Amino acid sequence: MAIALSASNWHNYWQQECISVVNSVGKTEEIWQEKGLLGESLEKYIPLCHGLFLEISDSQMYENVVFYSEYKEQNYLDNIVINFVVSGNVKTIHHGVTDYVWETAGKNYIEFWDSRQETEYWTKCDRILKLRVGIEVDTLRAMSEDCLDTLPMELKHLVEGKKMLPCYRQGNNTMAMNHALSQIIKCPYQGCTRNFYLESKALELVSLWLAENTNNIDADVNLSLKKKDIEALNYAKEIINKNLQNPPSLQELSHKICLNEFKLKSGFKQLFGTTVFGYLHQQRMEYAQHLLRQNNLKVTDIAYLCGYSSLPSFSKAFKKYFGISPKGDRILF
Template identity: 30%
Template sequence: MTITLTQKENRELWAEANYNSLQQAEAEPFEILCELPKRLGKGYVRHIEVHPDLWLSILDYEYHNDVLYKIPEWDHPLQFCVLLSGRIVDEYGGQLGEGYTCISGSGVQRQITLELSKTRYVGVDIHLSADLLATFFPDEAGEIPLQLHFLTKGNDSQTLLYPETTTAIQGIAQQIINCPFQRITKQMYLQTKVLELMTLQLAPILSAQDGLQPSPRLKAETIARIHLAREILLARLENPPSLLELAQIVGVSDRTLQRGFQELFGTTAFSYLTKKRMEWAEQLLRQGNMTIAEVGNKIGYSHLGHFASAFKRRFGITPSQSLIGKKSFSG
């Protein structure tokens, strides 16, 4: 049996299950213990504030059934996840657990469905404001380093990465779960370990940037196939293939295609496609020969509202404002 939950339904279940427990005295003043709703399974999530705007969640629970978790488009915070047990798979081929961690950048997360199995989940989940990157890893001017800008997309589509799990990452996650300290010492210890875990997850990505080469893990033939995939997207902006279709066309797995786009072009295939579509839409609007609806349909958006939202995230103004601005300028 599979249970399907929307983000709203899931939040309501957790809120109802923990209405009373939240009133209980906690082991630490900076911790909140939440029980998994009994309808879903058994276990808990322990939320710990290790720094203002930086929360660590330690989870240990088991589902009674397989779960499909449907998440709408929303503004996502910066997130780092490691699972020591269990696996979460998204509809686009991404996988957390069983060999892979997850870095979910701040920005707009597209609508996505997650598959969670009837199994035990043990791991850690870190949520923080993207602005904290300037606090923990400042550049010479005290700003977020250029190398980390891919984690802060604002109103643009977020960066979503699945770095491989290493022995070191597993060790730090286990140390976090089994923290031996209490009170302020515990908070200090966990803050240090959280930063260490984030660093280990980011290390291979930053090393690839500093190496001035595409990636030591991608063969020359694979790099050529990823470039071909990009050319196909550019040629088919109006009616692009799905990620799986594109991977099949160029002869790589969908996971290799995702990783290759990120390592070669610094973004996901979806974000790259959206960016190019919006640039094309702006050009069409500037020409002033088409209505907004016609432009939206031309670049592959059947829903005018979705097109307007994507356009505003990209340029900070609506298609109507862009069109009016062009006509006013021309006049």
């Protein structure tokens, strides 16, 4: 049984405290802490130079919660915000834009619409950690004035000041994105060094996101895949998710979904933007991170559950993917 909340009664359940600090470049950072019977959360707003800012939200509910929000964005045409999910799973409806979508660890998304209505489903004891990097539209316009046609269509419309239709775009974090996210969250510096470091990492994340979304395969390309092929490929994805410890070979997977190996490999890359092996690796790493943060299993046992026969090979793969060792990730969280 979930507890239903709306924006109007949300604040009845929390005690809120805000701490403001002026950083070394004269900008005001804010830290919002909320605690109550339903859970706790921490929100950080870090303004940077050159039209950039970071937001880090870290929350956990003590009960299953359904939250309905309805509010009007005043500055959605002034800033582009890219959301990166570091941990946790939230099922969300963006009313009028999407059906149910899973905003889960390893995903990123952007969203644009001025009158927003959302319903979010939060699971008891699931830690939701998100990092958002924002860049002012004027800054992006100045940096891309000679290459506007290479921007994703949504950003191109914003930069050109055109009317924006409601939209939502979700993608997968790359290994490089996860590394940069980890570096921001555990930033070791203070003072002006910290500001330079965070600004460089914020720009890095924007660049990495643009690299994945610029010249992206248009949805119309999927028309070259037949409906039955798309269904088969989604079934292949489901089989991989259920068999991370002992996945089928390409030949076995091809046989299970009734597609030849060539169509499996090429269709999977076209539909999901990654190879079959790349997807398997991503899911193994995200599952490993989930186990490290949610359970008291030994790292050796987690390696085995994720399909690795030895701890060294698992540790090497995990560090390469997230930029931190499995033990270090567990200590961090």
